[in-house]
Amino acid sequence: MKAIGIILAGGNSERLKSLCKARAIAAMPVAAGYRAIDFALSNMSNSSIKKVAVITQYNSRSLQDHLSSAKWWDLDRKEGGLYIFTPFLSSDNNFWFRGIADSIYQNISFLKRSHEPYVVIASGEAIYKMDYQKVLEYHVEKNADITIVTKNVLDTTKDPHDFGVITMDENMRMVSFEEKPIESTSNDISLGIYVISRPLLIKLLENAIPKGYYDFVKDIILRNKQHLNIFAYKFDGYWNTLNSVEAYMETNMDFLKPEVLSILKTEPYITTKPSDDPSAKFNSTANVKNTIVGTGTIIDGNVSNSVLFRKVTISEGATVNNSIIMKSSYIGKNCVIENAIIDKEAVISDGKQVIGTPEEPVVISKGFVV
Amino acid sequence: MRKKEMMAMLLAGGQGSRLGILTMDKAKPAVAFGGKYRIIDFPMSNCVNSGVETVGILTQYQPLTLNQHIGIGVPWDLDTRNGGVATLAPHMREGEVGEWYSGTANAIYQNIDYIDANNPEYVLILSGDHIYKMDYSAMLKYHKEHNCDVTIAVLEVSMEEASRFGIMNADENDKIYEFEEKPEHPKSNLASMGIYIFTWDKLRAALIEDNKIHSDSDFGKHIIPSMLEKSMTLYAYRFKDYWKDVGTIESYWAANMELIKTLPEFNLYEYFWKIYTKSDLQPPMYSGINSDIKTSIVSEGCQVEGTVHHSVLSKNVTIEEGAIVKDSIIMENCHIGKNTIIERCIIDQNTVIGSNVKMGIGENVPNEEKPHIYNTGITVIGNNTIVPDNLEIGKNCVIYGNTKPENYENNKLESGKSVIIMEGAI
Numbered sequence: 001m002k003a004i005g006i007i008l009a010g011g012n013s014e015r016l017k018s019l020c021k022a023r024a025i026a027a028m029p030v031a032a033g034y035r036a037i038d039f040a041l042s043n044m045s046n047s048s049i050k051k052v053a054v055i056t057q058y059n060s061r062s063l064q065d066h067l068s069s070a071k072w073w074d075l076d077r078k079e080g081g082l083y084i085f086t087p088f089l090s091s092d093n094n095f096w097f098r099g100i101a102d103s104i105y106q107n108i109s110f111l112k113r114s115h116e117p118y119v120v121i122a123s124g125e126a127i128y129k130m131d132y133q134k135v136l137e138y139h140v141e142k143n144a145d146i147t148i149v150t151k152n153v154l155d156t157t158k159d160p161h162d163f164g165v166i167t168m169d170e171n172m173r174m175v176s177f178e179e180k181p182i183e184s185t186s187n188d189i190s191l192g193i194y195v196i197s198r199p200l201l202i203k204l205l206e207n208a209i210p211k212g213y214y215d216f217v218k219d220i221i222l223r224n225k226q227h228l229n230i231f232a233y234k235f236d237g238y239w240n241t242l243n244s245v246e247a248y249m250e251t252n253m254d255f256l257k258p259e260v261l262s263i264l265k266t267e268p269y270i271t272t273k274p275s276d277d278p279s280a281k282f283n284s285t286a287n288v289k290n291t292i293v294g295t296g297t298i299i300d301g302n303v304s305n306s307v308l309f310r311k312v313t314i315s316e317g318a319t320v321n322n323s324i325i326m327k328s329s330y331i332g333k334n335c336v337i338e339n340a341i342i343d344k345e346a347v348i349s350d351g352k353q354v355i356g357t358p359e360e361p362v363v364i365s366k367g368f369v370v
Numbered sequence: 371m372r373k374k375e376m377m378a379m380l381l382a383g384g385q386g387s388r389l390g391i392l393t394m395d396k397a398k399p400a401v402a403f404g405g406k407y408r409i410i411d412f413p414m415s416n417c418v419n420s421g422v423e424t425v426g427i428l429t430q431y432q433p434l435t436l437n438q439h440i441g442i443g444v445p446w447d448l449d450t451r452n453g454g455v456a457t458l459a460p461h462m463r464e465g466e467v468g469e470w471y472s473g474t475a476n477a478i479y480q481n482i483d484y485i486d487a488n489n490p491e492y493v494l495i496l497s498g499d500h501i502y503k504m505d506y507s508a509m510l511k512y513h514k515e516h517n518c519d520v521t522i523a524v525l526e527v528s529m530e531e532a533s534r535f536g537i538m539n540a541d542e543n544d545k546i547y548e549f550e551e552k553p554e555h556p557k558s559n560l561a562s563m564g565i566y567i568f569t570w571d572k573l574r575a576a577l578i579e580d581n582k583i584h585s586d587s588d589f590g591k592h593i594i595p596s597m598l599e600k601s602m603t604l605y606a607y608r609f610k611d612y613w614k615d616v617g618t619i620e621s622y623w624a625a626n627m628e629l630i631k632t633l634p635e636f637n638l639y640e641y642f643w644k645i646y647t648k649s650d651l652q653p654p655m656y657s658g659i660n661s662d663i664k665t666s667i668v669s670e671g672c673q674v675e676g677t678v679h680h681s682v683l684s685k686n687v688t689i690e691e692g693a694i695v696k697d698s699i700i701m702e703n704c705h706i707g708k709n710t711i712i713e714r715c716i717i718d719q720n721t722v723i724g725s726n727v728k729m730g731i732g733e734n735v736p737n738e739e740k741p742h743i744y745n746t747g748i749t750v751i752g753n754n755t756i757v758p759d760n761l762e763i764g765k766n767c768v769i770y771g772n773t774k775p776e777n778y779e780n781n782k783l784e785s786g787k788s789v790i791i792m793e794g795a796i
Binding site: 031032033034071255256261264265269271272274275276278279280281282283284285286287288289290291292293294295296298303307308 | 404405406444445630632638639644645646647649651652653654655656657658659660661662663664665666667668669670671678683686
């Protein structure tokens, strides 16, 4: 079924502390060589969606850089392809995006000039592999106006209080949707992935925005709850989102598990902009256990239960445990790094120690020298 | 098309028969090297790093793997509107019967139209057989400074080795006066690297003229001597950096092994002269709880649960628990079963080695069928091959195809023996 895609990549979170200072959440590095948005983008292209808009606002440069050539997701097309929307000034508009609905409305010509019957809206900040075509088929089968992808988080570390919580009837029709409820009535959370027909989305936006309703959940979904058929689609694959330092740590560490790593190793592939670094190099004193290692990294020291991104150096005698070391960071001789997130291009000088706790990992900011 | 100062023609049609089973179904430039690269990546990356952005790649022998690798030039950012890469296979022409490329110069002769269409001042002739980093723009500068018709890149080799090469005899200014192919008593130690810059109109005329005399027109045998005879200006350009011909099983193995040293002579980890390749598979490598990886290069997507010492692993290789890989090269998508021991072997891509196999053990007996190719103790397993469980395999062995336990007597393959199954390969 033909659809266009919208990826929401505008966000920033205070709960990510300094990790998010110079980048959008969607540009956060994940799994030793990817960025968060690679997952939504690859899902779009793997679901035969050939026209995709990325809507971005906060620190959009970090994303522009990554998306500048769309060919890695097969989105360098004559027809369709990749569109990047940032807030802009014009004779009748000088606002930043005032909400998700507003950010789509300000680019409504993208919707109006398309001919595909459906729109898939997804967040660029979540880590998962999903075939949106299956959601589309379900949407049509259910004769839905809006389909919301949900996940039961009962057996996960996710707390429903941090998300939109949905209840539905036995036919999967949505009964209630509460944003971050103090007391949650269900373990089914919204993943922020929606399917809606293109003309209906245009109509709903044109009704809402001029009245000052800018939010997608509150103003598009909840206000129309009674007269629209809103259905939930349950997703039971791996899903995580990068909304806090803890979640960022957890998501990266998840890739040490074979079932999560296999998301990257099985078709359809999640792709990213390649960097053509040489292969990882293990020297004679290297001792590496239960760790994923990106390309261009050179290891002389001891590493366990960790995620090493690209072009990292681990010097002789250094010990790295339960930590994330981002691109081009340097760990000096005999350093001890434990429960830490070392952002990119940081330097930990010989003999220094950076030690956090599993509950509260230490974050060393980008380019920082210890 | 916009006029170009210099374009390159890369001769990639050779088999490289001394690489044995490794080049059975792919041309030598398509053979994997240094983990994630293929040999052709080195001259191609040198081209883009030198600002040469129009490259014709001449293919002939088994071009499938090579064509898939080259595509429209994306690996080297050569998917451009103006210039970029073209793969040039032998083709039919109107009025005459088509023919194979019968010599290095003949291959260029058959593509004069392609070069004319690009309208270059100079043409750089390269081969896809060597591992090196070289700035061709510096060589072009030298060519122009000396008002050359031809500049030939040369390497200073030892006098003992000189009789294995094409040797340039030059005066004190490096102006060439004589060329000798593999001379018995060499007068100089300047060995041709097979890298030439020609002023195009001079080369064009020489190709047309020589084609009337020799149907297998060759640069070393015909074009260079005839240009010398006509007193054209030929200079030797001395190259002093790392350059390796990886033409034999032993030299191919040794060049890979040089890369795993702590400070290798040929350093892939310096970023000012990057080597580009096709990066289609990008997951990180995973080093398991019981893994032990030392002095090795391990590429994307590898999963190592066993021991890997002094080895080079290409992309997406799986080493199961208890397996030990030493002094070996394992190419992409291979799977090494539990408790298998592999020593001094080269395993080509998409091959599955079973569990409890011991490979590369016993006496160093040269291969019975091809002693000139397999004689230094290295056992070579071809691509898309299956090796069953519980075998003992010697040195200098060759295995290819979907082999079954019954292909091995007493679960053994003595040193120097081969098992080659052409039917039903996966």
